[in-house]
Amino acid sequence: MNKLPSRRKKATSAASVEQKPATDSAPKNISAQDKPASATIEVVAVEVRELTDQEQNLRLQLERRVERAFLEAGQALMELRDRRLYRSTHRTFEEYCRERFGYSRDAAYLKISATAVYENLQKFLPTNGQQIPMPTNERQLRFLAKAELEPAVQANVWQQAVEQAGNKIPSGRIVKDVVDKIRESPKVPNPYHIGEICLLLPKDNPDLRGKTGYWGVVTHVGEYSCTLQTWDGDYTVKIEQMKSLKLLDEDCFFMQQLCVRLRQLHQLASRDEAVDWLLQGLGKQAKPYLSSLQAKLLAAVEREYKIEWRQQK
Incomplete structure (x- = not known):
């Protein structure tokens, strides 16, 4: 019995012929992309609402909490150390800080020392209406804490550092520069x-x-x-x-x-x-x-x- 001629190949070839124009148009698209037409972008202005009095007060409260966070941490560590509240679980304060908070000995004592310096600044900075920015982290007080300076001198160093920073909170580097200059000045003799x-x-x-x-x-x-x-x-x-x-x-x-x-x-x-x-x-x-x-x-x-x-x- 004679087989009917297959039409599958014809259909396939026809399809391939029909797809050809699409492939031929690809270069045209590429050339069009090489020369993009200018476009106009509309920018919509978004109005930023002013803070209400309540929001402004909340912002100030939260900012003060952030600024005082390191101070509260240092005060807490100082009390934990002085009252030996770690003694039920740890032999030494250093072991307690390392295992409980992940602080090295130097990190823990830096927080405590910075707290002491901060309290000195509160006592000795001028209170004649001049608003002097206070430290916000212990790194800013690192060199003041390590320097052997009287509390009144610490306050003087901080005030000079604030002035050098444009009446803003100075970095630790600025504080170090002021400390170095004071140490290079004529030394005050030991009074004892x-x-x-x-x-x-x-x-x-x-x-x-x-x-x-x-x-x-x-x-x-x-x-x-x-x-x-x-x-x-x-x-x-x-x-x-x-x-x-x-x-x-x-x-x-x-x-x-x-x-x-x-x-x-x-x-x-x-x-x-x-x-x-x-x-x-x-x-x-x-x-x-x-x-x-x-x-x-x-x-x-x-x-x-x-x-x-x-x-x-």
């Missing part, structure tokens, strides 16, 4: 002298934790620091972390002798807890005398431990 009796002011120094109210004898005077000898050890502190009792020479001599006696008791390898109570009490009594009972108690403890004491002249 060897043999002077001073109080410890711990402030932001972690090494002085729990030493508030301790008195000691100045045994070394440096450019920006002193070594203070107390009943339980020697402490090298910045000059702003100590305060002179301004005693007469004979009163200083009495306190020097008393410090020696207390240190001898503290150095006893094994001593009764009552001795520690006496040491802590007298070590915080910044007065150039002992009451009759205090003198008797001290002498009795010295006899108990066979410590002979002869007052030097």
Whole structure:
């Protein structure tokens, strides 16, 4: 039986013929794109509504919260450290900050130090109606916190940095430049002298934790620091972390002798807890005398431990 001629090929060829004009037009499209016609774009203006009084107040409140965020963090860290509120879970404050907040030791103490500087600025910046921008993060205060400057000098540095920044909040680099210039200027001599009796002011120094109210004898005077000898050890502190009792020479001599006696008791390898109570009490009594009972108690403890004491002249 003869097969009917197939028409599939004809149909296919016809389709291919019909598609040809489309492929032929492609170059024309490309050439049209090479020479695009100019177009007009209409821009619609969007009206920006002014803030209402309520929105403006809310904005100011939120901005203040952002600005004070680092200050509140530093204050909280300071209280956590000073009251040892980490002691139930961590051995040291540094371990606690690292595991709880992800802060390194330097980062945690920078926040605390910056908080102390901020509080100094609040106290010592002029309040004659001039609005001076305050810091908004601890990085702006990094170099002020590290510099050994008096609180009044810190305020002066910040004021100069604000002026250099065009009466805006200065960057840490600007603050550093001002600090460097002040340090290059003639240095103010250390006001303390060897043999002077001073109080410890711990402030932001972690090494002085729990030493508030301790008195000691100045045994070394440096450019920006002193070594203070107390009943339980020697402490090298910045000059702003100590305060002179301004005693007469004979009163200083009495306190020097008393410090020696207390240190001898503290150095006893094994001593009764009552001795520690006496040491802590007298070590915080910044007065150039002992009451009759205090003198008797001290002498009795010295006899108990066979410590002979002869007052030097």
